[in-house]
Amino acid sequence: MTIRPATAALVLFFAATLAFFSLSAPHFATATNFENLMSGFSFVAILAVGEAFPILVRGIDLSVGAIVGVVGMVVFDLTLVLHVPGYVILPVALAVGALAGALNGVLIVFLRLQPFIATLSTLAAYRGLTYSISGRQLVPGLTTTPIRDPWIVGIETYFDIGGWLGVSKFVTMPWFPLSFFIMLVVFAILQTAVLATRFGRDLYTVGGNYEAARLAGINTTRVIISAYAIAGFCAAITALIMVARFTTSTEALGTGMELTAIAAAVIGGVSLAGGIGSMFGPVVGAFLLGAVLLGLTLQGVPQFVQQIITGVILLAAVGYDRLLALRRQRRLALSLAEAT
Amino acid sequence: MSDDRKPNADRRNFLRTSMLGTAAIAGATSGLFARFDTSAGVPDISQARAQDARYKMAFIQWQPHTVPAAWSKGIEEVLGPQQIVDYELLDGQNKVEVQVSLMDTLINQGTSVIFLQPIDSVALAPSIAKAKRAGISVITLNIDATEPHAAHVEMNHYFGAIDIAKAMGDAMGGKGKVAILNAPPGIIIRDQRTDGFVDGLKQHHPGIQVVADQVADWDRKKAQDVLNTILAANPDLGGAYGVNDSMALGAVDVAKEKGLIGKFVVFGNDGEVAALESIEAGELTGTQYTDVYQQGRLAAAAATVVATGGVPATAFAQQSHLLMPYVIATKENVGTIQPSQRW
Secondary structure, eight states, X not given: OOOOHHHHHHHHHHHHHHHHHHHHSXXXXXXXXXXXXXXXHHXXXXXXXXXXXXXXXXXXXXXXXXXXXXXXXXXXXXIIISOOOHHHHHHHHHHHHHHHHHHHHHHHHHSOOOHHHHHHHHHHHHHHHHHHTOHHHHXXXXXXXXXXXXXXXXTSOEEOHHHHHTXXXXXXXXXXXXXXXXXXXXXXXXXXXXXXXXXXXHXXXXXXXXXXXXXXXXXXXXXXXXXXXXXXXXXXXXXXXXXXXHTSOOTTTXXXXXXXXXXXXHHTTOOTTSSOOOSHHHHHHHHHHHHHHHHHHHHTOOHHHHHHHHHHHHHHHHHHHHHHHHHHHHHHHHHHHHHO | OGGGOOHHHHHHHHHHHHHHHHHHHHHHHHHHHHTTOGGGXXXXXXXXXXXXXXXXEEEEEXXXXXXXXXXXXXXXXXXXXXXXXXXXXXXOTTOHHHHHHHHHHHHHTTOSEEEEOOSSXXXXXXXXXXXXXXXXXXXXXXXXXXXXXXXXXXEOHHHHHHHHHHHHHHHTTTOEEEEEEEOOSSOHHHHHHHHHHHHHHHHHOTTEEEEEEEEOTTOHHHHHHHHHHHHHHOTTOOEEEESSHHHHHHHHHHHHHTTOTTXXXXXXXXXXXXXXXXXXXXXXXXXXXXXXXXXXXXXXXXHHHHHHTTOOGGGOSSOEEEEEOOEEEETTTGGGSOGGGOO
């Protein structure tokens, strides 16, 4: 496997960011801060990895934040209203997320809707659904009742890896949240899927050139619906981690997170033109955004300035992506000219 | 809220906590002036000053709005002159995960006291527990959390709304139909402000009927649209209660447009300056006014006592609960609210 220059640039930029804040922001280079980074942004990274799939097939999923809301409320209702045991809820929650995502794909493929419009509609619909199924309104008193099911809240567990390895005697290690390992597993599985399976090759082909993929006999319908289903599935994992972290769900859970996920994916080098990108990029992109937010907060920079800086980073990432795309086109044109 | 709706117990609680609050203010102001009067003999405070200790405090608001802005101003008024506290206002951006992440960051920074306006009572509870384990006291504003903490300072939502219902019924002559312009569900203060209003009507004006209870998202423009729809279905509507002032002012806009000023009764809640001016102009009938600056000052005074007194976060066997005094402001008494109290 070759390392693309964009990936190398991203990793270098991430390392530089960490170094910059470690030197300039008080309390940044501490074990607690890295624990906060991992527990606060692993679920964002999972959402970003999921978001990468619709973008890879030259689409977009604006509804992932709303899917987080729906799944969160399903978990809330099943635990607190219906008292269903957690080991049943986990698969149900994941299935709901995947189904909600698949529905996006169905709308795009069969109704031939623009992905932007289709998922904008489901964004509104899923958020409305969250309100209408909200157990917080059906049963008074549940707004102040935390979820205690060990299968759900157990997701918010921390591991003292440093103590286990025996390095804590020499250096203070952060405790690793379970959500970080869940993120690693999701990343490993999906990265393998896109690199080493037929589905992965089909995904890149459909995203790179839909017409060519169709003519080559690829089942484009299945590929596109799967891509959106994976985004929904990842949103469900994100929802479970968030519910475990907050011991409740709200009607507004996940609002606006689709933008963070898209930003992380694009910063991670997933091209909005489709067909280019890895799972590694969105993960680094999410933690980069997290490190910038934590670092700037620790420096005491006002939050509206933080949002401007996040916007600038995103703009730079899109610009870099565009530059690489232009360079690819020129190279292609050159090689075509040589061939003729 | 459901289990502590015992008026007498709450009144007692209010009395006890307002005394506590007064004590806290006294403690903090003695801290304020100890600098000028070295013979005052306040050993703890001068000791803390001698050590040149600095304290960090921060307020995590829900999202930018007139109310948290006024709290923050009140907090700064108390903390600023002491010159030993670094204070900052942080924005929760209306997102639970942002508030939790900010809590984590403040805990990492070794903050002395965190002021918090939680978006959700349960969702922020694990963060408050984490802060307590790190020895950090948390003071909540307006929305309580399920995890017990140092103190909770809130507007008197429930009893205030009962008094709004009484004043509104009086203005309507004890009969007619009203609509509630409500906040989105899932927030405790919405329930308190709505339940208080409904219970107040039952107690004082059983002849008044609530014909509509619709969500207008705290928003003036949205309230205009919602009230127009309600009026179309109920042309004989006699009044509207906005769960915050912005929505009440939206109702005033509709009444103005339809030439109903003077006939249509509108009450709000909070008491922001725009609402008070509208009452003076004879448009808005009334609102529950709370001195929000004072609420911030009270929280800051308590925080100062906790921080400079070296009170550990685990020292609170019971969470103190401070209910702010309020006035039902109408055209008759709105003039008594001084310019310095308007926010």
